[in-house]
Amino acid sequence: MPDALKVRVLVRPKAGILDPQGEAVRSALPALGFEGVQTVHVGRLIEMEVESADEVDAMCQRLLSNPTIEEYEWEIVQ
Amino acid sequence: MRIGVTIFPGSNCDRDALYGVERMGAEAVELWHADAELKGVDAVVVPGGFSYGDYLRPGAIARFAKVMGPLEEFANSGGPVLGVCNGFQVLTEAHLLPGALLRNTHMRFVCDRVRVRVEATDTPWTAGCDPGEELTLPVAHNEGNYFADPETLARLEDEERVVLRYLENPNGSANDIAGVCNEGHNVVGVMPHPERVSDPALGSDEGLRILRSVLVGAGV
Numbered sequence: 095m096p097d098a099l100k101v102r103v104l105v106r107p108k109a110g111i112l113d114p115q116g117e118a119v120r121s122a123l124p125a126l127g128f129e130g131v132q133t134v135h136v137g138r139l140i141e142m143e144v145e146s147a148d149e150v151d152a153m154c155q156r157l158l159s160n161p162t163i164e165e166y167e168w169e170i171v172q
Numbered sequence: 173m174r175i176g177v178t179i180f181p182g183s184n185c186d187r188d189a190l191y192g193v194e195r196m197g198a199e200a201v202e203l204w205h206a207d208a209e210l211k212g213v214d215a216v217v218v219p220g221g222f223s224y225g226d227y228l229r230p231g232a233i234a235r236f237a238k239v240m241g242p243l244e245e246f247a248n249s250g251g252p253v254l255g256v257c258n259g260f261q262v263l264t265e266a267h268l269l270p271g272a273l274l275r276n277t278h279m280r281f282v283c284d285r286v287r288v289r290v291e292a293t294d295t296p297w298t299a300g301c302d303p304g305e306e307l308t309l310p311v312a313h314n315e316g317n318y319f320a321d322p323e324t325l326a327r328l329e330d331e332e333r334v335v336l337r338y339l340e341n342p343n344g345s346a347n348d349i350a351g352v353c354n355e356g357h358n359v360v361g362v363m364p365h366p367e368r369v370s371d372p373a374l375g376s377d378e379g380l381r382i383l384r385s386v387l388v389g390a391g392v
Contacts, residue, residue, distance in 0.1 A: 111274070111319065112344070118279045138228075157236070160229055160265065162272045163319060 106137035185220035192367035218259030231261035260361030271320030277344025300385035309364035
């Protein structure tokens with residue numbers, strides 16, 4: 095039985111869509127003394143172990159991301 | 173008339189929805205998320221709450237519940253469906269309604285009573301309302317900020333598919349949209365809660381203006 099593949103999926107808000115969470119984080123950082131942060135976007139990390147990577151795109155499109163408002167990327171992690 | 177109310181793990185406005193259905197004179201039917209059929213109901217309400225804990229995204233997991241298969245067939249053949257709050261989120265995730273509900277712009281859970289205007293009255297859920305009628309309805313949500321791309325927003329406006337519009341926008345929704353309908357005008361999603369104001373004992377029964385519409389709208 096081959097080892098399961100480790101897949102890392104990143105889901106992020108689509109460019110140009112208002113990201114209130116990112117904005118909240120961006121405006122909180124100066125209050126803690128961190129300067130120079132121009133933009134922040136908050137997304138989601140999903141890590142999976144799968145037998146085959148063939149259907150990862152379909153998983154991302156149907157469940158893991160909402161294509162109306164999010165983009166995704168994934169990679170096999172060693 | 174029999175109106176079904178779907179119940180997912182984490183739904184918490186189902187009992188208010190069942191009560192609201194009874195208050196407007198119909199028979200309330202519980203539709204459990206694992207049910208394989210809609211029990212012959214004439215209309216369906218998908219109520220508010222935190223189905224599946226809002227895990228991943230609000231409504232993202234509920235849309236794949238077993239009852240959603242029959243519900244989608246029902247909607248696609250013209251059956252009246254009303255999604256309230258989390259229900260609206262479920263219907264957008266299921267692509268029965270366009271757009272998506274984002275986090276409120278001000279990053280706070282909003283719990284308030286807001287004034288809305290009824291616009292499209294050619295849906296089963298607003299057929300009993302006057303065009304332009306103003307209602308005060310409760311809202312209680314963290315992700316009620318309606319979003320759709322510019323082309324979709326323009327189409328919703330041109331096709332007069334905005335069903336409710338905020339007079340006081342509580343969450344940053346595009347075009348102050350509080351509720352929309354699908355192309356067939358039979359599926360409606362609203363963020364405010366008409367079922368929470370279905371009895372004078374609750375402070376108001378203005379919500380019945382919407383709920384009772386389906387008696388008119390379904391020709392019963």
